[in-house]
Amino acid sequence: MTNRRNFLTGAGVTMLGASLVSRAGAATLPDTPSASSAATAAPLAPPNGRPYNPVVTLNGWTLPWRMKDGVKEFHLVAEPVVREFAPGMQANLWGYNGQSPGPTIEVVEGDRVRIFVTNKLPEHTSVHWHGQLLPCGMDGVTGLTQPGIPPGKTFVYEFVARHAGTFMYHPHADEMQQMAMGMMGFWVTHPKNPRQHAVDRDYVFLLSSYDIEPGSYTPRTNTMLDFNLWAMNSRVFPGIDPMVAGLNEKVRIRFGNLTMTNHPIHLHGHRFEVAGTDGGWVPPSRRWPEVTTDVAVGQMRAIEFVADNPGDWAFHCHKSHHTMNAMGHDVPNLIGVDHRGVARKINSLVPGYMVMGDKGGSMGDMRMRLPENTLPMMDGKGPFGNMEMGGMFTVLKVREGLKRGDYRDPGWYRHPAGTVAHEWTGDVPAAPSAPQAAGAPKDASLHVRKPRNHKH
Ligand SMILES: [Cu+2]
Numbered sequence: 028m029t030n031r032r033n034f035l036t037g038a039g040v041t042m043l044g045a046s047l048v049s050r051a052g053a054a055t056l057p058d059t060p061s062a063s064s065a066a067t068a069a070p071l072a073p074p075n076g077r078p079y080n081p082v083v084t085l086n087g088w089t090l091p092w093r094m095k096d097g098v099k100e101f102h103l104v105a106e107p108v109v110r111e112f113a114p115g116m117q118a119n120l121w122g123y124n125g126q127s128p129g130p131t132i133e134v135v136e137g138d139r140v141r142i143f144v145t146n147k148l149p150e151h152t153s154v155h156w157h158g159q160l161l162p163c164g165m166d167g168v169t170g171l172t173q174p175g176i177p178p179g180k181t182f183v184y185e186f187v188a189r190h191a192g193t194f195m196y197h198p199h200a201d202e203m204q205q206m207a208m209g210m211m212g213f214w215v216t217h218p219k220n221p222r223q224h225a226v227d228r229d230y231v232f233l234l235s236s237y238d239i240e241p242g243s244y245t246p247r248t249n250t251m252l253d254f255n256l257w258a259m260n261s262r263v264f265p266g267i268d269p270m271v272a273g274l275n276e277k278v279r280i281r282f283g284n285l286t287m288t289n290h291p292i293h294l295h296g297h298r299f300e301v302a303g304t305d306g307g308w309v310p311p312s313r314r315w316p317e318v319t320t321d322v323a324v325g326q327m328r329a330i331e332f333v334a335d336n337p338g339d340w341a342f343h344c345h346k347s348h349h350t351m352n353a354m355g356h357d358v359p360n361l362i363g364v365d366h367r368g369v370a371r372k373i374n375s376l377v378p379g380y381m382v383m384g385d386k387g388g389s390m391g392d393m394r395m396r397l398p399e400n401t402l403p404m405m406d407g408k409g410p411f412g413n414m415e416m417g418g419m420f421t422v423l424k425v426r427e428g429l430k431r432g433d434y435r436d437p438g439w440y441r442h443p444a445g446t447v448a449h450e451w452t453g454d455v456p457a458a459p460s461a462p463q464a465a466g467a468p469k470d471a472s473l474h475v476r477k478p479r480n481h482k483h
Contacts, residue, residue, distance in 0.1 A: 056143055056181065057093050057102040061125035065111045065261075067268045069434065077135045079217035080225060082281070083434060085232040085270065085421070086262045087213070090130035098139045098185075101132060103154065103212075105176075105198075106147035110209065112256065113266025113352075116402045118237065119245045120209035120261065121148060127209030127261045128233050129196070136191040136219045142184045144176060151175025151200055154184065156214065157283075158194035158305040158327070161186035169200035176200075191218040192307055193327045195233060195283045207248035209235060209261055211285050224308065226331065227276035227431065232260040234322070234344075234419065236286040241353050242398035252287060257349040257418035264350065264420040265407040269436055270342065272334035273429035280342075283327035291345040292328070293319040294423065296336045303329035319345055334425040339440040344419035352402040352417035410439040 062068070068088035070081035075094050082089070092099045108122040123129025134140055146152050153175055155167035165186045169175040176182045194214035198205040213231045218224055235258045238250035259267050259282075272278045279302065284290055300314035305327035322328045343350050397403065407414035414420075426437050 056145075057100045058091075059102045059104050059124060059145070060091050060130075061104075062088050062130065063125055065126065065266070067434065070432075071133065073133075076138065077219070078221050079133065079135050080221055080229060081133060082131065082213075082215050082229040082231045084131045084213060084260065085230055086260045086266070086268055087126065087128060087232070088130050089133050090124065095141075098141045099134055100141045100143070102143045102145070103129060104145045104147055105152050105154075105210065108209075110261050111266070112258065112261065112263050113402055116266075116400050117244065118209075118239055118261075121205060122209050122261075123212055127211070128235070129210070129212030131213040131215065131231060132196070133215050133217065134188045135217045136188060138188045138216075140184075140186060140188055143181055144184065145181040146176040146178055148205075149178055150204075151177050152198045152205060152210070153182075153200040154196050155199040156184070156186075156194065156196050157325075158192065159186065159214075160189045167196075167199050169198075171199075188216040190307065191216050191224070193231075193281045193283070193303055193305055193329050195285070195305070195327065197285060204248045206235075206285055207237070207246055207250070209237070209246075211235065213281075213283065215281070224302075225277075226279040228270075228272050229279045229281070230270050231281045234259060234282060234284045234286050234290055235261055236288075237261075239353065241401040244400055254286070255353040257286070257290075257344065257351075259419050259421065263352055263402065263418050264343075264416050265414075267421040269339075269422040269424050271424045271426065271429060271434055271437060273431065273433075274334065274337055274425060274427040276334050276429075276431075277331065278334050278423075279329055279331045281327065281329040282322060284322045284324055287324060288346075289321050289323045290349065290419065291319045291321045292330075292343070292419075293345040294330075294332070294340065294342050296338055296340040296425075297332045297334065297423075299330040299332035301328055302331040334423070337425050337427055337440065338442075340423040340425065342421050342423045343416070348418075350416050350418045350420045351404050352406070353404065 065086050067083065067086050070083050071089035071091065072081060073079055076099060090101055092101050103123045105121070105123055108120050108125055108127050109117050110120045110122065110127045111117050120127040144154050151169065153167045153169045153173060156165070164172050165184050166172045167184065194216065195211060196214055197211040211233050213233055215231065236254035237256040237258065238247040238254045239245070239256055240247070256263055270280065282292065283305065298316045298318055300316060301320055302309055302314060320328055320330060402417065405415035405417055407416050424437055424440065429437065
């Protein structure tokens with residue numbers, strides 16, 4: 028009985044906070060800045076409050092705040108948004124302040140933070156501040172620490188950002204639906220001393236996954252594992268901006284995983300260390316070198332390295348299906364099947380049918396007609412041709428002479444003469460004939476699968 032009464036009282040306090048807000052009038056609420064594009068915004072130099080080295084949100088932005096009586100006040104609006112995944116494909120998602128993911132929140136260790144959350148969704152929501160050490164009633168778990176924020180209402184969260192590190196926020200209300208619709212955002216608490224953990228460039232993004240049928244616009248939110256879009260900050264390659272760094276600059280890349288599976292994140296041309304997690308910083312003596320680090324569901328990683336190798340370096344999830352876009356999953360393997368002449372006949376029966384490589388899966392240079400609002404499975408024009416990538420893939424561009432604070436794409440790397448793999452033009456021995464697998468059928472039958480094309 029006591030427990031129940033306390034629980035209701037606790038809930039009442041939160042409700043009182045919300046009603047006080049509306050009674051005092053909208054004038055007391057901070058502005059609700061909104062982003063209209065998926066471009067990477069310039070780092071937000073702290074306009075007031077204590078100094079820090081701002082992060083760069085890949086294809087995202089940082090939420091401005093106002094200082095009120097020494098408290099940093101933010102205003103998040105949970106609302107339906109249209110997010111461009113890459114040029115040529117948009118999706119109806121749910122997010123915050125105009126985009127999915129929501130804007131990054133940056134504060135300094137010891138800051139008192141007040142966050143107003145207005146719910147413009149058709150159902151209740153809440154915000155959980157993943158990794159923060161805060162009073163239990165501010166933890167944002169619907170039903171457990173607060174009632175859900177009803178549609179049209181504004182709730183207030185207030186706590187002190189007690190420790191520096193890498194965090195995220197997301198709903199703890201109808202999670203399967205709301206996170207599959209793109210509701211999430213990054214949170215960085217900077218150290219009090221800006222020289223502590225200082226790096227030259229600090230990139231952040233969240234990993235998310237979506238199941239959007241080719242030709243449709245809205246994710247299927249009850250999908251548990253078979254997603255067809257693997258995203259960094261709700262963007263897929265070639266829609267993800269490159270990360271750039273000056274030669275010998277110290278770089279940090281922080282990422283969190285809000286998908287339903289783990290992602291081994293791999294960087295070419297460099298060795299890095301995991302310098303921090305959502306649990307805090309790893310002491311330097313306990314770090315070890317890696318070129319791939321796995322980030323499990325609900326985890327965050329901050330990796331650090333010196334960008335001492337000039338070039339255009341792939342940075343991607345090492346699960347090869349996660350560097351592809353939609354449509355790749357219902358296709359039979361036809362390697363070794365001679366289907367010359369068959370494709371045209373099938374095409375007259377199944378419009379849009381595409382024969383998948385008899386010499387491998389490469390379809391980077393095929394240009395079939397796609398359903399509307401769908402991206403090629405493997406794409407991205409590079410200086411040497413099609414990169415045959417999608418999903419969780421981007422490029423780290425390390426350049427000599429890049430100015431501090433310059434985040435513009437420097438274009439493709441100009442390789443020094445004699446440093447690019449090239450065709451051998453000397454003598455080639457006669458090729459032996461290919462071995463035939465025992466019991467291989469002479470004419471393997473073709474399985475035809477049409478791309479599913481439902482509209483929602
Ligand atoms: Cu992955």
